[in-house]
Amino acid sequence: MKYAQIVVFRKLGAFDSELTYKTIQSCQIGSFVEVPFMNHFLKGVVVGLTDTLSPELSDEKIKPVHQVLAIPPLGGQSVQLARFIAAYYQTSVTRAFRLFLPAALWKGKLAPPVRMLYRIKEDSPDLRGEKQKQTFEAVRQSQPADPENLKLMDGFSAASLKTLLKKGVIEETAESLYPFFDPKAFDFKSFSKTLTADQEEVLQKIREADRPVLLHGITSSGKTEIYLREIIRTVQAGKQAILLVPEIALTPQTVCYFKDFLNDRIAVFHSKLSDGERLKEWWKVKTGYAPLVIGSRSAVFAPVSNLGLVILDEEHEWTYKQESTPYYQTQRVAEEMGKLWGATLIFGSATPSAESYYKAETGGYVYLTLKERIHQEELPAIHLVDLRDEFKKRNFSVFSLMLQQKIKERLENKEQVILFVNQRGLASAVVCRDCGYTELCPHCDIALKLHRNSKVSHVSCLVARELTRPETRDTLVCHYCNYSKAPELVCPECRSPYIKHVGVGTQRVEEEVKRLFPQARVVRADRDTTQGKAGFDPIYHDFRDGCYDILIGTQMIAKGLDFSNVSLIGIVLADIGLHRPDFRSSERLFQVLTQVAGRCGRRGKRGEVVLQTYNPDHPTLKKAASHDYTDFIEEELKQRKSLGYPPFNRMVKFTVTGQDETKLSARIQQEQEVLEDIFKLNKLDVKIVSAPALLPKMANRYYYHVLLRAENPTIVFDHWKPPKGWRIDVDPVHTT
Ligand code: ADP
Ligand code: ZN
Ligand code: ZN
Helix, strand or coil: CCEEEEEECCCCCCCCCCEEEECCCCCCCCCEEEEEECCEEEEEEEEEEECCCCCCCCHHHCCECCEECCCCCCCHHHHHHHHHHHHHCCCCHHHHHHCCCCHHHHCCCCCCCEEEEEEECCCCCCCCHHHHHHHHHHHHHHCCECHHHHHCCCCCCHHHHHHHHHHCCEEEEEEECCCCCCCCCCCCCCCCCCCCHHHHHHHHHHHHCCCCEEEEECCCCCHHHHHHHHHHHHHHCCCEEEEECCCHHHHHHHHHHHHHHHCCCEEEECCCCCHHHHHHHHHHHHCCCCCEEEECHHHHHCCCCCEEEEEECCCCCHHHECCCCCCCEHHHHHHHHHHHHCCEEEEEECCCCHHHHHHHHCCCCEEEEECCCCCCCCCCEEEEEEHHHHHHCCCCCCCCHHHHHHHHHHHHCCCEEEEECCCCCCCCCEEECCCCCECECCCCCCECEEECCCCCCCCCCCCHHHCCCCCCCCEEECCCCCCEECCCCCCCCCCCCCEEECCCCHHHHHHHHHHHCCCCCEEEECCCCCCCCCCCHHHHHHHHCCCCCEEEECHHHCCCCCCCCEEEEEECCCHHHHCCCCCCHHHHHHHHHHHHHHCCCCCCCCCEEEEEECCCCCHHHHHHHCCCHHHHHHHHHHHHHHHCCCCCCEEEEEEEEECCHHHHHHHHHHHHHHHHHHHHHCCCCCEEEEEEEEEEEECCEEEEEEEEEECCHHHHHHCCCCCCCCEEEECCCCCC
């Protein structure tokens, strides 16, 4: 091939297309190269080879590649995957490629990590002086000697070492810091657990599957043990495995579990690594030192060469979607990897996403289930507490009388309690305290969001004396269709004046615990207390080790963590989740409740969950309380179908921003009209809506969303180019 398309490593900007150079010998797809650019050299990677030039280029003007760097090329599959991401998520190959390379590498740090080793070359050389003799002796005794050890040896001198190297008495060789993993030479430990019959069966079916597997197993049903078996099998076959977990909080305990079997032959990726650390982990994979990769979503781009297995644990989690360009969805990327490498794919969850469940139902995935908990423990009993009754009893605490009583019992029995505070979409819905009535959009069936224009922007609590009437300037807005109305001053259902937005924060809950149970040891895990580099880790360990009686936390405590002494979970206000202005709010709430409930009553104790709500009759809450996933999801899919939401249609979301709200909305209106004409002209069945974003104003900029909904909405890109500055999110997870 004559020409190479090259992604050049430099700051991403407006101009980020690939560049064309003439190939030189040994230039292949995935090669790391150095190319002339303006009057200096830049590094890059070859992403395409052709014999023909695109018409706007002329052969004389094309410069040759300067040199191919002595680094093993990236696999052709990785390059194809980057191309897929660029095409599917409407971004450039360069931006897609950026996902595959750590920042430090992008900045030019391309040398593979090595360590120097020293050996004696001449047995009885002519040495001068005591220092040289001692240094020679030090190397002789520990050869091949590495500098770290040498430094510790008596009489060793770095200067003499240099002299001896120059004389040719000692030789120096560079050796990879990360030697290749050889499964034949590795001492694999035998498994300590005997699989249950159910686990055996699932494992067998995974091995027979010709499609991705959706493993639907309730919490504590032994999914992780299945992952372990399949990972070890993959590694033993000389292939690589990637295990993805939704959040950094989960990484330490998962890594511990697998370290037991693979020691340090594991590369770990998560968002809190420094650039240097990330580069090291990248090399562990690139060199073949670590056959197992564990991490949050970015780990899916580890530089594997012979991929055999990809597992997404808790596959329904929203953190698998990247919320910046390119807005990729890890599931979608993994599916493509499965095809490119012929790798096995396992999507595991106790509450599979509606999309995955639907795919399994329609034959895209093999559907496997684990219905029993390993130790046959019962799932926790979930008590729905009607907060409207508490309100009538004039109990204005954030805790119902039942929850207070149960916390008291647990503290007496020295058992632990988790209080869960759902904070997403805090204080956005308007709910009647007396009857639970919620204001919904008449067109979209989605909770309307309160937009406050008054100065009182802090989050209210449940205390009645703080209840005030909504300000007349406040408006309720639908974030799908921009419908808006003034909030009701009295409830249309029951005429109660206590119709107000709801919300409780973690700090407020902590204060209340301290007031009611001053003797309890309390710790709070939320964004404020887990910001440091260690994240949730220290709190997790302290709580597990019994340093605290009560853990108050947000979403981050809802996932795969295993606390054996927790026998009570309080869900302070379930309604918050119910009223996110998004068509996925019910699904999300069901998932969170199931996950939270799964955190208690492990190992012999039946747990209890107290779920507080103003809507005890809501079908989602009822089904969560009776642990009925299938019932819930079938109903949910029926609704989605009738309203045309995913998975029955797909969406594309554009985010548009501007400093002048009037101009911004006019511009969007104009573009919307252009699009509607295009749809009409080309007979495209696409729905389009625009509305202010959920957080319509940040840092003095206004944010709007334009949503396309159709069976295949990306078809519009064949007819239309989004205006500059419109950010494109294909298959958005957050639609408002
Ligand atoms: P999940 O990932 O489905 O929540 P885990 O794999 O963590 O479930 O299993 C729950 C608990 O049961 C863990 O403590 C695990 O070590 C244990 N376990 C799993 N499989 C077995 C088995 N076959 N025999 C005994 N204990 C098991
Ligand atoms: Zn009411
Ligand atoms: Zn609407």
